Amino acid sequence: MRMSKQLGAVAALLVLTAYLGHAHAQERFSLFVGSDPKTVERMVKLAGLRDHETAIDLGSGDGRIVLAAAQSNPTVRGIGVDIDAKLVKQSAAKAEELGLADRVRFEHRNAFDADLGKVDVIFMWFFPELMRLVRVKILEQARPGTRVVAALWGMGSWTPDAVDKEPTEVSMWIVPARVEGSWDWQLDVGGVQRTYSAIFEQQFQTLEGVVRTGNRHGIFHDLKLSGEQVSFVLMMTLPNIGFTRHEFTGRVTGNTMQGAVKITLPPKTNEEDEELQSLVLPWQARRTVTSAFFAPTGVDIR
16 A cells, blocks of 8 residues: 555655646656555454455555455455556565465556456555546446445545544445436235336435335435445335335345335224234336336326
């Protein structure tokens, strides 16, 4: 990795000043300063590497993050990517020295050319502007659920999913699945096959959504998205049934969402102590190009 806040605010400003001074000669380039070992340890811990996962470090410098990741778990594989050929050679020699060369490799490559499609964790530290640029590549190419860990600076308006603030800030982001757009699904509720046409809006891992079934419109509540895992709640009055609560949980895979929905129906009688009926149904939604949500509704919405 490139640096940690342990160097102090003054040192960070000096390096940033040097960077700005070189901006015209070498656009979007981060200078190498080795990360503090304690910060490295905290970053690896926050990543929560699991058995047989692969971690990549964009701007790997002397390789210390990749090597620490591999040392944390004997089944983890690591990739270091750096634009400095000399640092790449030094890192490879260190991997040999530590007996990690069978699980760790270092590539002389620009971070923008790194393959992010087959890794589970991305470590990185660049100057803020470059972090923001690499963010686009990560969201486009990394798989949903990939964890991204960085120290000191953030990723613009993409807020982290977890932060370790002491003694310096280390953050983790989880690449979200793409949910934004139109989705349709069917559920048999009360003996009637009902079609639900939903529209989701998405800002990174934050979701909002609305839905229509028949001529009824509703708003989703308590929406949560973490990688591929999604959940949301719908409370809607259904014709011939009454006020009904839907609790959806599922997994997003490309153009499909599937999981289960718990539906709580109103009481059979008007007695206040009558327990609510509930049922659990399988649920599968598919992404659509157009949506019945926008079909004419008419004036009879009873």
